[in-house]
Amino acid sequence: MEINTTVALEVLDAGAEMVLVACDYDFGAPAALATISAGKIAIASCAADAKFGVQGVGPKAFTMSLATNGQGALLAEFATEQAGWDKVYIMKDTAIEYTKSLCDNFRKRWVELKGEDSIVGEDTWNGLNDNAIAGQISRIKAASSANFVMWCGFTNNGSMMRQVRSAGIDVPILASESMDGSHWIDAVPDLSNFYIAVYASIYGNDPEPRIADFMKKYEAKYKEPAKMGHVVTGYTAVEAWAHGAEKAGSLDPDAIKAAMETFSNEPLLTGGSTFTPELHINLNTPMLMMKATNGKFEPLGRRAAEKVDPPQF
The missing domain is CATH 3.40.50.2300 (Response regulator)
Structure with missing residues (x-):
């Protein structure tokens, strides 16, 4: 560094x-x-x-x-509201602190809401070192009761998603901001049943007027949409x-x-x-949930977690 x-x-x-x-x-x-x-x-x-x-x-x-405390809780609460999302397989990228703490915070809130038995499998990989996740994919397929995957990924997003979908795993995948961006979508052009929390839509359909206006100004200045x-x-x-x-x-x-x-x-x-002398990170900023269907992303609305546990240092 x-x-x-x-x-x-x-x-x-x-x-x-x-x-x-x-x-x-x-x-x-x-x-x-x-x-x-x-x-x-x-x-x-x-x-x-x-x-x-x-x-x-x-x-x-x-x-x-x-903070991942808020992101993980937000995603867990969102998942509990989706019909049929009762059993989760958790995939954690151990390459960086963000993905580790995201999955940990999702897990904590999910267990509070659904119980330990609702986690049917957990696995890890290192996104900076691993190019293939065949073993993890086999274990996801073996956990046949899993009806969605919590994906805490950081890099090689396109390759990883292509491997998962090509293996016939078509259950919903839930992710957060580290999976945002158009740079990897071409690797999975027909991506479907994929849900993600982001700060802003890059597809010209953000429901927040001020952010939509910002994106238009960005595209006008740089002659291309934000990536x-x-x-x-x-x-x-x-x-x-x-x-x-x-x-x-x-x-x-x-x-x-x-x-x-x-x-x-x-x-x-x-x-x-909101900041305090002890905490220089937000716990309750809303994020925009989006859903991909056949490679097209649609907004589902902004939300913040109802319950966020403060960070433990």
Whole structure:
């Protein structure tokens, strides 16, 4: 991760007042640590593991993502509302902290709602190292009572989904923001029965007017649609820092930090954001559920979890 630290130091030397760092604790933390050491605020647009913040990085680290505590709970609650989704097979990518904690938080809330016996199988793979998951696919097929799969995947999404569907596994697959994006869909052009929580639709059908307008402006400026919904969290990161600076009436990092820690449902592009001196990540920001049918994604509406357990450090 040396390149992340080097780039952070370069922009700080150039006079940056805030540094926007890479998503995920694993990738963004080195640059954030360098930024904080220089006395500036570091913001990740979509690091969702709660360790990215005060406890895991430092007092001037913030992230605009919904914590995996909230994402996992949201997905579990969504699943319980779907007819016939009674038995789950959980697939966890162990490559990064996000996917591990997403599955762990989904599992915790699902068990609260449906009981331990409703989990008919659990498996892992490493998305950075594994190109094939034949063994895992065989075990999913063997768990014939599973009527949906919770998929906590990070990379090689197209290859993994193609392998699963080609093996004849056609039960619903439930995923979250790390599976967002048009970059892998061509590998499974007729993808169906796939459900995902995202920050914004990239398909021109987002039901939130402000986000839909943002996406239109993005496409007009860059001459192509956004490839991932995370473009809105990048905008929101800058928006949040600007709100903090305005509230502080200053560019002083300590004053902006203190101002951002007073955010209570602060109106930002992705929804209301709340921070405290102890928690620099959102627990209840709504996400948009979408469903893919024959490769076409349709919005099912935004939602937040009814019950979210706070992070344990």
